[in-house]
Amino acid sequence: MATIKDIAEKVGVTVTSVSRVLNNRGYISEMLKKKVHEAMEELNYQPNEVARSLIRKKSNIIGLIIPDVSHPFFGEVTYYIEYYADKNGYKLLLCNSKLNKLKEKEYINMLKGSQVDGIIMGSHTMDTKDYTSIKLPMVTLDRQITDTIPYISSDNYKGGELATNLLIKKGCKKIAHISGNLHLNLLAKLRHDAFKKVILNKGIEHIVLQTDLNGFNYDEYEQLVSAMFQEHPDIDGVFASSDIIAAQVLKECYRIGKSVPQDVKIVGYDGIQLGQLITPGITTIKQPTKDIGKMAVSLIIEQIEGEDVPKENILPVKLIERQST
Amino acid sequence: MATIKDIAEKVGVTVTSVSRVLNNRGYISEMLKKKVHEAMEELNYQPNEVARSLIRKKSNIIGLIIPDVSHPFFGEVTYYIEYYADKNGYKLLLCNSKLNKLKEKEYINMLKGSQVDGIIMGSHTMDTKDYTSIKLPMVTLDRQITDTIPYISSDNYKGGELATNLLIKKGCKKIAHISGNLHLNLLAKLRHDAFKKVILNKGIEHIVLQTDLNGFNYDEYEQLVSAMFQEHPDIDGVFASSDIIAAQVLKECYRIGKSVPQDVKIVGYDGIQLGQLITPGITTIKQPTKDIGKMAVSLIIEQIEGEDVPKENILPVKLIERQST
DNA sequence: TTGAAAGCGCTAACAG
DNA sequence: CTGTTAGCGCTTTCAA
Numbered sequence: 001m002a003t004i005k006d007i008a009e010k011v012g013v014t015v016t017s018v019s020r021v022l023n024n025r026g027y028i029s030e031m032l033k034k035k036v037h038e039a040m041e042e043l044n045y046q047p048n049e050v051a052r053s054l055i056r057k058k059s060n061i062i063g064l065i066i067p068d069v070s071h072p073f074f075g076e077v078t079y080y081i082e083y084y085a086d087k088n089g090y091k092l093l094l095c096n097s098k099l100n101k102l103k104e105k106e107y108i109n110m111l112k113g114s115q116v117d118g119i120i121m122g123s124h125t126m127d128t129k130d131y132t133s134i135k136l137p138m139v140t141l142d143r144q145i146t147d148t149i150p151y152i153s154s155d156n157y158k159g160g161e162l163a164t165n166l167l168i169k170k171g172c173k174k175i176a177h178i179s180g181n182l183h184l185n186l187l188a189k190l191r192h193d194a195f196k197k198v199i200l201n202k203g204i205e206h207i208v209l210q211t212d213l214n215g216f217n218y219d220e221y222e223q224l225v226s227a228m229f230q231e232h233p234d235i236d237g238v239f240a241s242s243d244i245i246a247a248q249v250l251k252e253c254y255r256i257g258k259s260v261p262q263d264v265k266i267v268g269y270d271g272i273q274l275g276q277l278i279t280p281g282i283t284t285i286k287q288p289t290k291d292i293g294k295m296a297v298s299l300i301i302e303q304i305e306g307e308d309v310p311k312e313n314i315l316p317v318k319l320i321e322r323q324s325t
Numbered sequence: 326m327a328t329i330k331d332i333a334e335k336v337g338v339t340v341t342s343v344s345r346v347l348n349n350r351g352y353i354s355e356m357l358k359k360k361v362h363e364a365m366e367e368l369n370y371q372p373n374e375v376a377r378s379l380i381r382k383k384s385n386i387i388g389l390i391i392p393d394v395s396h397p398f399f400g401e402v403t404y405y406i407e408y409y410a411d412k413n414g415y416k417l418l419l420c421n422s423k424l425n426k427l428k429e430k431e432y433i434n435m436l437k438g439s440q441v442d443g444i445i446m447g448s449h450t451m452d453t454k455d456y457t458s459i460k461l462p463m464v465t466l467d468r469q470i471t472d473t474i475p476y477i478s479s480d481n482y483k484g485g486e487l488a489t490n491l492l493i494k495k496g497c498k499k500i501a502h503i504s505g506n507l508h509l510n511l512l513a514k515l516r517h518d519a520f521k522k523v524i525l526n527k528g529i530e531h532i533v534l535q536t537d538l539n540g541f542n543y544d545e546y547e548q549l550v551s552a553m554f555q556e557h558p559d560i561d562g563v564f565a566s567s568d569i570i571a572a573q574v575l576k577e578c579y580r581i582g583k584s585v586p587q588d589v590k591i592v593g594y595d596g597i598q599l600g601q602l603i604t605p606g607i608t609t610i611k612q613p614t615k616d617i618g619k620m621a622v623s624l625i626i627e628q629i630e631g632e633d634v635p636k637e638n639i640l641p642v643k644l645i646e647r648q649s650t
Numbered sequence: 651t652t653g654a655a656a657g658c659g660c661t662a663a664c665a666g
Numbered sequence: 667c668t669g670t671t672a673g674c675g676c677t678t679t680c681a682a
Contacts, residue, residue, distance in 0.1 A: 001437075003658095003659060003660085004659065004660060005659075005660095013668075013669085014668075014669055014670080015659085015660075015661090016661085016662085016668070016669060016670080016671095017667085017668060017669080019660065019661060019662085020661095020667095020668085022660090022661095023661080025661090025662090026662095026667085026668090027667050027668085028667070028668085029667060029668090032667085032668085044458075046434060046437050046438045047438060047659085047660080048379075048438070048440060048658090048659050048660070049438045049439045049440065050375055050378045050379050050384060050439070050440045050658090050659080050660095051379055051658075051659035051660040051661090051674090052659080052660060052661080053375045053660095053674095054373075054375050054376055054379055054658090054659080054660075054661095054674050054675065054676090055659085055660055055661050055662085055673075055674045056660090056661075056674085057674075059375060061418075068404060069394055069400050069403050069404050069407070070397070070400040070401045070403070070404040070598070071400075072395070072397065072400070072599070075394050075395040075396075075397070075400040076395045078394050078395070078419070079393060079394050079395040079421055082394070082419055082420070082421050083421065086420070091418055091435065091439065092418065092419045093386075093416055093417065093418060093419075094403070094407055094417045094418075094419045095407070095411070096404055096407050096408065109371060110416065112326075112371050113371045113372055113373065113374045114374045114375070114416065115373060115374065115375045133369075218598060218601060218602070244599070244602065247599075247602035247603070248602060250602075250604065251602055251603075251604050254604045254605075273395070273543060274397070274569070274572075274599060276543060277543070277569065277572035277573060277575075277576055277603075278572070278576075278602075278603060279575065279576045279579045280579075328674095328675060328676085329675065329676060330675075330676095338652075338653085339652075339653050339654080340653095340675085340676075340677090341652070341653060341654080341655095341677085341678085342651085342652060342653075344676065344677055344678085345651095345652085345677095347676090347677095348677080350677090350678090351651085351652095351678095352651050352652085353651070353652085354651060354652090357651085357652085372675085372676080373674090373675050373676070375674090375675080375676095376658090376674075376675035376676040376677090377675080377676060377677080378658095378676095379658050379659065379660090379674090379675080379676075380657075380658045380675085380676055380677050380678085381658085381676090381677075382658075
């Protein structure tokens with residue numbers, strides 16, 4: 001690979017001058033500019049960003065830690081984060097924590113070592129102090145760690161209300177809520193809280209199930225859902241905390257001969273693109289993945305640039321009614 | 326952030342010695358080792374990988390260019406690539422090209438500038454010479470660019486045969502194949518070739534449709550599939566080039582009142598995890614995403630280490646029969 | 651067993 | 667408008 005020195009020699013000036021045209025800083029003659037650009041073309045020169053990072057103390061890299069990119073919700077969010085990062089001249093280092101505490105720690109150290117300019121955290125298994133000691137621009141997705149670390153979430157409480165109210169409105173008498181892990185302090189817990197409030201308020205029979213901690217496991221979902229219908233065959237409404245789980249519920253209904261929405265009504269969560277493809281369409285609460293990604297990037301960049309950013313960033317959700325209700 | 330100098334001063338030695346214990350190279354007294362490690366603990370020291378990369382001329386970063394992480398197939402592959410990269414001490418820089426030629430070029434330059442040690446290319450919209458001029462360890466997914474650049478693909482021809490034969494065996498009389506873009510020189514084209522060969526061989530009526538170039542667009546799929554059934558209402562078998570498209574076909578069948586598999590039989594491709602959730606289950610040709618990811622990483626690393634690697638790497642596919650056939 | 655010195659590729663005062 | 671010099675944080679000969 002050609003270096004700045006090569007092109008300096010070729011043009012017959014010092015590296016300083018070349019650096020100047022590279023960065024378009026200070027006075028440079030048109031003549032020099034032209035020659036340098038030509039030489040760059042010829043030698044196929046590409047500035048070494050590693051060297052630049054070292055001296056500028058800025059890598060232009062954002063680290064992203066999520067449980068699993070292959071989960072459709074995180075896949076979509078990641079897509080948009082990468083999109084907006086690139087648009088703003090940043091690169092994305094991707095880390096899949098699998099909701100594993102140790103891996104999460106290691107990734108954070110790795111990212112610090114790699115001199116990333118900021119971290120977007122979509123996985124939160126560690127203790128509060130582990131996050132506060134990071135000392136790097138940070139933004140979390142769906143978790144409020146302290147009031148100093150900005151977070152982005154969609155309006156989980158509202159989502160929980162919308163889903164629960166819809167099921168009630170449609171006449172469900174016994175409703176199950178299948179939530180994610182309730183102990184991780186995720187804001188997604190608010191969906192559960194809203195569910196409880198609404199349902200208690202209306203005095204409707206209900207149960208709450210929780211999926212386990214070990215990431216996203218389709219088999220686990222399957223067992224959970226199957227056991228649920230076995231123990232509570234009279235369930236006629238399910239509010240699932242993800243579209244994946246909702247699809248699992250739908251599948252189980254088919255398997256045991258319950259028709260949807262006649263016997264059982266189902267509401268999912270996330271509004272993943274793939275949800276459109278399932279028949280009957282699963283009613284869902286759509287999270288604005290694009291806006292989440294965009295905001296995550298802008299909040300990180302603003303912090304990198306030393307600006308103050310709002311700590312609470314709650315984006316609206318939207319109820320999408322399809323055939324499962 | 327503490328630097329090597331800080332810890333050298335704290336311990337009362339030179340940076341050279343500290344560097345030695347960091348890298349466990351050369352003679353170092355146990356005493357020094359211990360002291361240095363203590364100081365590292367105390368100052369929460371993390372070696373600056375940017376500085377290391379600069380001097381070692383090795384970043385330990387792999388670049389990954391794919392069309393779109395939020396597409397489930399690529400999401401899964403990306404997940405495994407990151408997994409194995411991390412396992413081998415490498416980091417992953419993620420790039421979504423959206424199958425856009427210009428973006429792909431820019432990403433490649435960006436990755437070169439970032440001094441990545443190698444590139445895994447899962448997006449191929451450029452011309453052959455653009456790839457050969459990259460001069461960096463590289464491996465492509467599903468495209469044979471030249472006989473010098475190693476590629477990984479699953480056995481597309483076999484997959485096409487399996488799918489087509491199954492549909493025929495199940496009694497289909499008019500079979501449609503919905504392929505991806507046939508002009509991108511992807512090896513996925515072999516699915517189409519196999520389809521043609523088998524179907525002509527048996528003299529069965531058929532049509533071939535092609536999805537467009539602009540990445541993955543659910544609306545486009547919808548229109549395509551809808552138009553297909555309108556023009557050819559007598560189609561009773563569909564071999565789709567992805568599970569997503571197959572799901573779209575299934576959905577359209579529901580919409581227009583065709584039952585699956587009685588009226589129309591469907592075979593998808595990829596074997597994405599999400600496919601399990603759809604009812605009726607869509608028969609599919611499963612690509613070994615985990616093995617693909619693992620092999621991509623190992624082929625890149627072997628090249629980085631100067632080893633020769635096999636150029637053609639074809640992994641087996643597997644027919645998974647579900648209810649759509 | 652440890653240190654001095656050079657240098658990776660680039661930027662940035664400060665001179666001229 | 668251009669060059670000299672120092673230095674980012676680290677590794678690595680070569681000496682001691």
